[in-house]
Amino acid sequence: MDHRQLAFLCALARERHFGRAAKTCHVTQPTLSARLRQLEEELATPLIRRGHRFEGFTAEGERVLGHARRILGEFEALRGDLASSAPLVGRLTLGVIPTALNALTELLPPLRAAHPGLVLRVRELATPMLAQGLEDGDLDLAIGYLDAPAMAGFAHRPLFDEYPALVASPAHFAVPEAPQWAQLAEYPLCLLTPDMHQRHLLERRVAGQGLMLTPALETDATAALGEWLLAGLGVSVLPEQFVRRRWLPDGEGAPGLVARRLPGEGDRVGMLWPQRTPRGRRLQAVLDLWQAVSGAT
Known part of the structure; x- marks a missing residue:
């Protein structure tokens, strides 16, 4: 088993389609399918329900998927922590409530100036979808309401108050x-x-x-x-x-x-991320920079 197999499994969970999952992983569909079958053989249990197309995960597959997301999160954090103090690179996926989107005009310039190699993918999402994205590992970070019931249990830092x-x-x-x-x-x-x-x-x-x-x-x-x-x-x-x-x-x-x-x-808006996610260098840098820019305490 290697981290690429786990990444293929998580991509399939996101895309719900073998072809699209393969494309996001930059491999052919036969390669992705073969590596996932190899993972099933190594674990000695079916993980994926297959018909003419992807039909979902078995109960065991859902359990493995949860472990895969945690392992990949820790792997990314490890790579970040071992990196030098050079500007950040890679991609950070951010989910934002609609009313906070315009606040990014103040938060993005200092981030771009400090880390021009960091690609930020921004998704506009309602609060329940933010929570789901954080839980599933589709989002690295969210900006949303800290008091929303759906956000209970996530780690957070305040940014500003909405009145x-x-x-x-x-x-x-x-x-x-x-x-x-x-x-x-x-x-x-x-x-x-x-x-x-x-x-x-x-x-x-x-x-x-x-x-x-x-x-x-x-x-x-x-x-x-x-x-x-x-x-x-x-x-x-x-x-x-x-x-x-x-x-x-x-x-x-x-x-x-x-x-x-x-x-x-006012209603407190802030940055949220899963408690289980280790604070890698990339996430920590964004948290510190944006909190300093916002002046929140």
Whole structure:
């Protein structure tokens, strides 16, 4: 058994297809299939359910897959720790909640300057998918809500706090300088869908005020939500800094959006990774650099 066989197994779990798994591993499909059969022979147990195509893993295969992910994680950490102090290279896969994507415009430049050989693959994912990606080993690191139930059990470091704001186009709605939660009832509401954690936070806040939300429009796409607000289809509640980074007026006549903070505490956003993952040099360097840039404690 060698680490390449384990990498082939993990690739098959990600791709759910022999041909695509082989392509991501830069080998032919017959080579990948032969090495996986060799692994089954060495372990003296079937790992993969095969028909005309990949049909899944056996119970034993799922157990081996869990061990494979841990072994490969430790192997990558070992390679990083043995590397010199030269700039980092390789690929880091990062999952980010939609409202934190724009924060990367502040976090990426210092990382690129310090480690130009490091390739960062960024995936926009809702909170449950972030947790799944970290658990399955598809993500090296995530940026998400630290208090989300799905994120319980992951190691974390804080980055910044998000504060709720009433968001609207000033060309269509008059928004008070210091809005109150009860004033949401005065506007047509365009909100994120109930399956998104940002909506869960909003529902929890209004329930604490004894209020109920009756949205006119819902979407799971922040880009679409912004377009609706710019078109004057309603107002929304979104993180203040997210709106300021993305849709503030540009000073050249563009209508933009206004974001007026609502009462209440912020929601902590931070970096998350599996507790079982050793902090290799690559992960440790990114954690330290981004925490320094964000100024979080």
